[in-house]
Amino acid sequence: MFSIEHEFDATVVTLVDDGAAPLQEDVVVNAFEECVTVEQYDPRTDSVQKVTLSMAQLRDLGAALNLPEGVYTLPPKATKP
Numbered sequence: 001m002f003s004i005e006h007e008f009d010a011t012v013v014t015l016v017d018d019g020a021a022p023l024q025e026d027v028v029v030n031a032f033e034e035c036v037t038v039e040q041y042d043p044r045t046d047s048v049q050k051v052t053l054s055m056a057q058l059r060d061l062g063a064a065l066n067l068p069e070g071v072y073t074l075p076p077k078a079t080k081p
Contacts (some may be wrong), residue, residue: 009033 001016015027025041036058038051053061063074 001018003014003016005012005014009032011031013029013031015029017024017026025043028039030037030039035055036053038053039048041047042049059077060072060074063072
């Protein structure tokens, strides 16, 4: 299950682990204009862990999910005239 909310400066996607036990904590993805953050509560440390991805890293991750094992370089994104 997941939810999508549009905030003033970001789109927020919350991923809820509603499968069989053991369940993981919710994952919150914040998509900003310049980066994407992924957050998850860690009960062992009683804190939220955050990872920040640049837009290039996010693009590479999306491509990597559909490619076989290996090392790749994607061409630069075309700029609009």
